[in-house]
Amino acid sequence: MPASQDAIPVLHRWLDEDRSSPSELTRGLLNALDRPAAPSITPSTFGTVLTGLLTAGAFPAVSLPRMWRGTMRWHHNILWHLAEWMSVNVGPAEAARLHEAAAPGPAACLNKLAIAVAVSAVIVAGLGIAQGEPLSAFWLNGPDLAQGIFPVVFFWGITTAFVLLWISTSLHLRHLHRARTVLDEITPYLAPTAGLRVPAWEWGIRPVPLILGGLLALSGLFWALPMLIAATAQRRALLVHHRRIRAQFAHRVRDLLDTRRPIVPLPPVIDRTGICRNAVCDQAVPPDGRFCPRCGTPQRPLSQIME
Numbered sequence: 001m002p003a004s005q006d007a008i009p010v011l012h013r014w015l016d017e018d019r020s021s022p023s024e025l026t027r028g029l030l031n032a033l034d035r036p037a038a039p040s041i042t043p044s045t046f047g048t049v050l051t052g053l054l055t056a057g058a059f060p061a062v063s064l065p066r067m068w069r070g071t072m073r074w075h076h077n078i079l080w081h082l083a084e085w086m087s088v089n090v091g092p093a094e095a096a097r098l099h100e101a102a103a104p105g106p107a108a109c110l111n112k113l114a115i116a117v118a119v120s121a122v123i124v125a126g127l128g129i130a131q132g133e134p135l136s137a138f139w140l141n142g143p144d145l146a147q148g149i150f151p152v153v154f155f156w157g158i159t160t161a162f163v164l165l166w167i168s169t170s171l172h173l174r175h176l177h178r179a180r181t182v183l184d185e186i187t188p189y190l191a192p193t194a195g196l197r198v199p200a201w202e203w204g205i206r207p208v209p210l211i212l213g214g215l216l217a218l219s220g221l222f223w224a225l226p227m228l229i230a231a232t233a234q235r236r237a238l239l240v241h242h243r244r245i246r247a248q249f250a251h252r253v254r255d256l257l258d259t260r261r262p263i264v265p266l267p268p269v270i271d272r273t274g275i276c277r278n279a280v281c282d283q284a285v286p287p288d289g290r291f292c293p294r295c296g297t298p299q300r301p302l303s304q305i306m307e
Contacts, residue, residue, distance in 0.1 A: 017230075025084070033078060034247075035237060037238050037243070041068075042043070044234050045208065059161060060231065062161075064162075064230060065118065068168060068234055071110065071238055072108055077177055078249075080099070082098065082183075088243070092219050097182055098183060101182040106168075110164050110171065113165070114160075116208070117161045121161065123295050124154050125150065125154045128150025133151065138150075140247050158224055165230045165234065166204060166229060167232050169237050170202050170233070170237075173199075173200065173202055177198070183190070187201045198245055202241060204229040206236070208231070209232045210228070213228035
């Protein structure tokens, strides 16, 4: 007895369509998933330190959360289009689950709070300078009330902004993890997505920024250490972890398109799971390569870090 229409797997929907080329939505989605991060939302250690020294940490306290807001908007836009693509090609129920997983969460709220706290700290510093507070008090400041109420409030304000940004960075990383899990759950007839290991939390602890921040903190610039930890976490999350997760999304989309009959020819997609560790280089590295063919940066072979 033939199976009922309700018992037909979702996979069979792909067999009923007769498209010889991918739609504009598919092309745009694959291009968005493969697009590298723009320099305007990518912080650098040198730029962060330089602007921090020139402005007593005030400029990075405002600019880093603003960059991160642009990153989260970019990712939410990609996830929204991915959910719409699932609605057209798989089903509205599956798309609704992905829309729910892609909705902005606590990371966006903490980022807005970080911007508000940083701007408030800058306003407090301006009031203190207007009342005759020396500029040096805002550079070599700390939690000691003997230094004056305005520098202390400024110190705690920018420090709190950096801590909130650091927490928001890891929460957004966990948010993308959940979206990837939901994407696998709503397509159970496909093999689990393979990819590089992506941690669920980015600590922002790297040797050079950590040593540099520690030296600046010991010299009296106490805000430099949380500033560099937050900036490093943001940079690594954007250029390493988020890039790998977007590559896994792109592979999932291609796996779904491969189930179509006839096979839909797809535009070439760069596999960014094998990209040079040097974010400035962004050169594709062979799977077993131990150094980048362009800049010479040492690499770990892909086979050693695959799940």
